[in-house]
Amino acid sequence: MALTGHEKNEMRWFFSKIQDEFRGGKINVERTYKLLEKLDIQCNYVHVKHIFKDNDRQKQGKITIEEFRSIYRIIAHREEIVEIFNVYSENRRILFESNLIQFLTQEQYEIETTESIASEIIQKYEPIDEVKKAHQISLEGFTRYIYSSECLLFKQECTKVYQDMTYPLNDYFISSSHNTYLVSDQLVGPSDLWGYVSALVKGCRCLEIDCWDGSQAEPVVYHGYTLTSKLLFKTVIQAIHKYAFMTSEYPVVLSLENHCSTAQQEVMAGILQTTFGDSLLSDILDDFPDSLPSPEALKFKVLVKNKKIGTLQETRERIGSDKHGKVGLWEEAETEDEEESTTTETYENLLSRDSQGKETETKKALPVTLFSKKKKIRKLKIALALSDLVIYTKAEKFRSFQYSRQYQQFNENNSIGETQARKLSKLRVNEFIFHTRKFITRIYPKATRADSSNFNPQEFWNIGCQMVALNFQTPGLPMDLQNGKFLDNGGSGYILKPQFLRDIKSKFNPNDSIKDNDPIAITIRLISGIQLPLSGSSSHKPDTLVIIEVFGVPNDHMKRQTRVIKKNAFSPRWNETFTFIIQVPELALLRFVVENSGLIAGNEFLGQYTLPVLCMSKGNFLKSYRRVPLFSRSGESLEPASLFVYVWYVR
Template identity: 75%
Template sequence: MSKTIAFEIIQKYEPIEEVRKAHQMSLEGFTRYMNSRECLLFKNECRKVYQDMSHPLSDYFISSSHNTYLVSDQLLGPSDLWGYVSALVKGCRCLEIDCWDGAQNEPVVYHGYTLTSKLLFKTVIQAIQKYAFMTSDYPVVLSLENHCSTAQQEVMADNLQATFGESLLSDMLDDFPDTLPSPEALKFKILVKNKKIGTLKETRERKGSDKRGDNQDKETGVKKLPGVMLFKKKKTRKLKIALALSDLVIYTKAEKFKSFQHSRLYQQFNENNSIGETQARKLSKLRVALNFQTPGLPMDLQNGKFLDNGGSGYILKPQFLRESKSYFNPSNIKEGMPITLTIRLISGIQLPLTHSSSNKGDSLVIIEVFGVPNDQMKQQTRVIKKNAFSPRWNETFTFIIHVPELALIRFVVESQGLIAGNEFLGQYTLPLLCMNKGYRRVPLFSRMGESLEPASLFVYVWYVR
């Protein structure tokens, strides 16, 4: 650190004028500096959108949710607008909406064949419209799990157009007739993901280039066509797609996944697949869309991953995942230069109290690496007895990380329990490449993702390639 930078820090954080004028720093000034954002583990550069946002949508990891309308139990719990609001505020860019026929020709949203409560479809999308771009300017995908009759699908189409207006993408962008647009090109746009009848060109030819509304359909009576019948696996009921809703599906046409080989040979640029978690684990051993209302390790990793790039919900994939002829194999890493990560865990500051109470808990910290199989690792400190207020470990851990671009680092603080097992106190997860070097403060968050300020860890971090 240069003298100039040191003097700037003193001027900014030293409260005692005499000490400040002497270009020195008191303990109070140093404490203020160490508790500031400048000393957090997470890099300031990663707090803003810094990645190239002009690549096609398929080149990005996109923050996605599953059963977004649920806020607790998936069988008996309530459906709530807060599920959508909360996900959007956290930067989620793909929301699932389970749509079913409702009374008085009003489609409803709920978890089908369960006792979860119901929301009006139009109320859901009105909430989405209000909060869609509060956290991020980049496009929001509405993934429709569509179980509605054609009549109520037409109501859905009318609701979507009335609610989102010009924000609703209802035609191809002129600059992207046969390729996926970029997040930059789709800023402040709402995309509908659903089954689609025919191709984009056929839709445009039939309706003409003016897609600001569906009046043309109503005048020609095209909406009354039966559409295309699709068969859902293990169901005898035939599902019909209303043309009015189909016409709102542009770059996010839902297609059933068959195999990677089939997709490479036949899948069109505007078609995408939703793959069940069990199948996805078998295919890639990585988790997919998440229930944002369910706390725990998967959500910690999701939140940590998408802290990057300004929390925009879009993270550019590494080059080796963007190349169509890539030979990258996460289970067999042969290329690249690994990073050696060293973390000295120095101390803890006002760690959260356990349910069993007082600040005399027996605390420990676990540091975990999540990434490709060879990088997965977990190391643990010793237990500091009867001191959760200011435990000191002064322990150093080293990790060899082969694919740093995909690695997440997770700090977990626990209180040792001899009978019922260890009790979770707090955690923090972030991408390895968003970690600052040097002496840093690690903030802690609860199981529900709430800040536990002033609870934190004090560490020294270094990594080299």
Template identity: 40%
Template sequence: MSWTIVSILLLKPFERPLQRKDARLSYDGFLAYLLSPDGDIFNKKHHSVYQDMNQPLSNYFINSSHNTYLVQDQLVGASSIQGYLSSLRDGCRCVEIDCWDGPQNEPIVYHGKTLTSRITFRNVIRAINQEAFVISKFPVVLSLENHCSFEQQKTMARHLKNILGKRLLTTTLDGDVPHQLPSPSDLRERFLIKGKRVGSIKDDIRKYKSSMKGGTRVEKEEKQSQGASHKLQTVPEELSNLVVYMKSIHFNDLASAQAEQKCYMMSSLNESKAKKVSTAGGANFVSYTRSNIVRIYPLQTRIDSSNYNPVDLWNYGCQMVALNFQTAGIPMDLNRGFFRNNGRCGYVLKPSFMTDGHCKFSPDQPTFSGRKGVELGIKIISAQNIQFSRGDIVVRAEVHGVPDDNYTSETIPMENKCYNPTWNEVLYFTIRVPELAILRLAVEGRAFIIGRTLLGQVTLPFTSVKSGFRHAHLLDKDGSPILGSTLFLYIWYHSRMDLEQ
């Protein structure tokens, strides 16, 4: 096939019918191409699920929310069903539900011992069931912060089973004790409960198999032993049995966790403890997260529902790095940009060096066999439709990654003539671990009195960045597109690594 025919086929979608006279591309057609997904900075192949989804859950970063019911701060803010709906629409796959005793034996959800408003547990589960698999078909984890009495926990279990039905996982997929976690594909359109569990999965499976064979003697022995310890039991069997692959276990120290925890046990650590463990543990903490899921959450002292930098803990393989989705800022930009990858399905496969047991990777010492860094150049050419007339405009480029890959560089301030400033300025970066790097480009207005104002940003994993002349379509602080606002760039990088371009 000749180049002329190929050109016509490739360029045809970008031309108006009257302009398709030959293989040449008109000015309007060229502009249409540059502004299309083919000319976008984000690799359009990554808009779909393209990663292997058949590996154990522990091999994936999982988009996770903290205090999902809140739409404002955690002291006096409102609790709302909308928090769950918007988070799930944002690609979240792990939502948090704080459960407390409510009137008429109906559990309620709110931030305990505060002035936040209340919503019913039943309505929360109904909303989650309605929205859970609209954006993504991969599993949703319900992280229960359970503060309810024995009887109201039974009500919780009843609502979970009645509302979620067959999509609620109530036993292991193969009926045996798991030696590794199932994959996202294995658990498509299934709900998993994370919470406290009484007894072992092994005992419950033995009891289940015995009951299927009519083992009445075993059942009587089980009931007798349960009756003797019933007063000491804090979680009723009805709710306990719904916890299958995500049994909550207290984290004492890394050595004990590595020695004692099974793959279906997981711990939750606040950001402060997680950073201490990760810094001290290094490669050992990365090794621990190969088989065990770890959930990280913000400190309670963040009464304004602010967030920490999630990249610091993704670097150690922590799967569920939970953020306050209602709070705009750089941490949420990073979270949305990171999980924009792989079709926004909420699951991003870890790099192979984080899942390979033979590789001793630590983000503090990222050099290991076969590593080659990347030299990145970004020419900031111009911006379009930037609505700011009170001062100058700058473009700030940030790289977030392992400690050696954290950079910030910006253009010189430029007067915003006709809302289309031009720089033609080049920014350079060296990235040692590109698989964990995230690029954020922010357009800011700079005025003498009001300081800096965010006018738009785009955030994406470095492995999704396309080289060449590209447009970056800008988003506002909440992650919504700003109509017509773009950055025009030329991007190149030199690497011996295959980044699946």
């Protein structure tokens, strides 16, 4: 059959791009991979190697130009994309501008699609000049559009700061890390500046710094009474200063676990002031004398969270009358360490007392200093030089919800261990939610998590806890949820809490059946996988399956799984449909997990993607073809690996 004019254009374009590469004869797999990149075809090198091997007819490790074209078509022309293209193409070769508008309005639900929008897509994604000039789009161009960021499941509006940032700090979820200096376990692993750098790059806005007396009057940072290595406090502060506002311009909170003498606290205060300068919040903002300021009012500011002597007004009055500075002055304050008190025993004994128990790779017989369940009250001498740097984030021991209602001040924050917080969330959930509406509350992992494991943060977001602190160095489900939640609002590290977690008149209880809420129905047709990550096991062709799971209030938690596609990670086709009814979409996260099935030790993780449910919505209705990018266990992009889905969303 003779080629049509458009097919001739496509052939001319294709060969004009690649023929110079074949002037010397055949090309090997490395040059094949680079040539595909030159043609703007995203591809995984390992997948290319397998496809190259299958198309190398002479088995000499080199291919002809015709063999390369076969490889190109295998990678670029996916059957499921061709099927969609053919539905709207009048001749199965080209989409006219009117065809593209029809596709956008009927499938992508772009109600306001105009000729100008369709024309913009053509100009942006169509690679063949002749087709572009005719205001048409070829299969190549259509595929590039489907693979683009415009067709990702995560909606573009959420990639920027779009929420109202003028509410008080306690009205926001704040991305928070635990023992940020650690990059491994809690007992013998290294402390590293990378812990702070990587957390800040991820948008973390609350960093923890454990401060202890060091030699030569230099405070140090490490996990006290353990064998973790030490960092100089000043180098930690310098690293934070460098990266604090690289990802987000909203305030950073330094949560100090302060074990230093007054002399070294004064050194700390000097380092903070010298390093951060005007960025360090060291006085009340004029517009917020008796209430918490907003993230907007605190842009590019660093806040110190620590014990404080007296009230804000007393501090201001004293500073105004103190002409000789604060060197050598201090007062005593009753304090309770945020972490549990310490004791030396075997890890095995500690685990035997832990009612929940856990697995770890730490040697159980190793005698080390660990944290016991008994809390320790002590008198801490606080240097006024450091105390006076604490403004809106004063660390205050949590006694009870009743005590907080009667006595806690607006600028006082509580830190509560996960075990106590979990009990309170079950026994006194209404009081807990009332508390988090007024006061910033930080939740941190229990001491027995010596391997730096994490709890599920969702249970504490459900009750409005602002700072749910996780071990950022530990991959897994909790950090997937953390990373997914804080993709929202431009990755700023601040997410406005739902109205029902801010309004003191709200009767919201995540553990009860939800009334007076606006549920949504989400139907997902999981069509296919695109160059999925290859197995790390001996098998190069995994048996792939996908799990889709909803996290939110307990009644919204659902899990669905596809069938297994044997020996196919390059282009598995499922075409399976799942429906989720979500009662509280404002708190819900959707997680896609790709696994390799059938291993003796259980399924093997290949990739995942997590996002807030409302970040895939579009008004009250959405239906569209979308691409779901995948990330590794450590949170790194696995592009071009992704899932291809069709989504219906009704509210």
